[in-house]
Amino acid sequence: MSNVQKPKGPIKAVIFDMDGLLLDTEGIYTEVTNTIANWHGKTFDWAVKQHSIGRGSQDFAEYVISALELPMSPEEFLTVRQPMLDERFPHAQPMHGAEALVRHLAKHNIPIAVGTSSSLHYFHAKTSNHRSWFELFKHVVTADHKDVKAAKPAPDIFLTAARLLGVDPKECVVFEDSPFGVTAAKTAGMYAVAVPDSHMPVAQYAHADLMLGSLAEFALEDWGLPGYHA
Incomplete structure (x- = not known):
């Protein structure tokens, strides 16, 4: 896959969707x-x-x-x-590059959060065998969080995550695998990096700032984030 737009930044916080992005659910x-x-x-x-x-x-x-x-x-x-x-x-198993990216960002003290349309109940079920790296997230915002009035494509989940992280939405990048998630991120005023299922029509991600084949392809330095060799 190729870039939809030239990457931008610098970024102060990173928010991850979960299903199909961090875990293969x-x-x-x-x-x-x-x-x-x-x-x-x-x-x-x-x-x-x-x-x-x-x-x-x-x-x-x-x-x-x-x-x-x-x-x-x-x-x-x-x-x-x-x-x-x-x-x-x-x-459920981790998606390619997911655990490495999360651990790297946490190591460099980059604020990270999960923003998922899943419920808290299912979040715990999905992550039960991956607690060592999911515990690195500063916050987890689920669809049934008390401050979320509407799930994606509404921006509530991502705006709540940014507020909890203490970062301006425009300084956040969101990783998403779904067009609804990309819409939610852009509506929230954030950058959106799409990592779609290979079967998804590319045209559905025209509103993303970047498209990747996997999280392992993300060029951290392009976004003002420390690289893997930093």
Whole structure:
């Protein structure tokens, strides 16, 4: 992938999305959602999935039920889904370059936070086997945080993270894998670096400041951040 715009900075804080960006959980969501869809003779394929990435749980449930015409309410969908996700999330593996980048930024005392549309319950389930590096984040802002009124693409999650970090939004860079997340970051007045799933149409990330194939490709020095050899 190539740059959408020339990188800018300097940056004082970094905010990370989690699903599909730090941890490889998207496949778990796909498996579970497709299992539920199959119970009703439907298939949760890429045509539907590509428009669901980055949505909050309620929004996700409403979208999937509508798109697949499932005979259930969003509440029923979420209730059935929870134990299936709880069982699988602890096995989620880090995305390429994620742990190294987080540890590097923490080592150099760069304020970092997680800003996720996931709930706090699922955050703990997903990170249960990765606590050593997730504990390096100064703050974690989930969709059910008391100061978040709306999930992505609203900017609430990222604005709350910036406030907790004590950094002006315009001095923050956000890493995201979803178009909704990029929209949230730009609406918050932040820089947005997109690391999309390889199946996602590139055109959906035209509003990002930069696109990468993985977090390992991020050129820290271009953004006024200490490089790996600093």
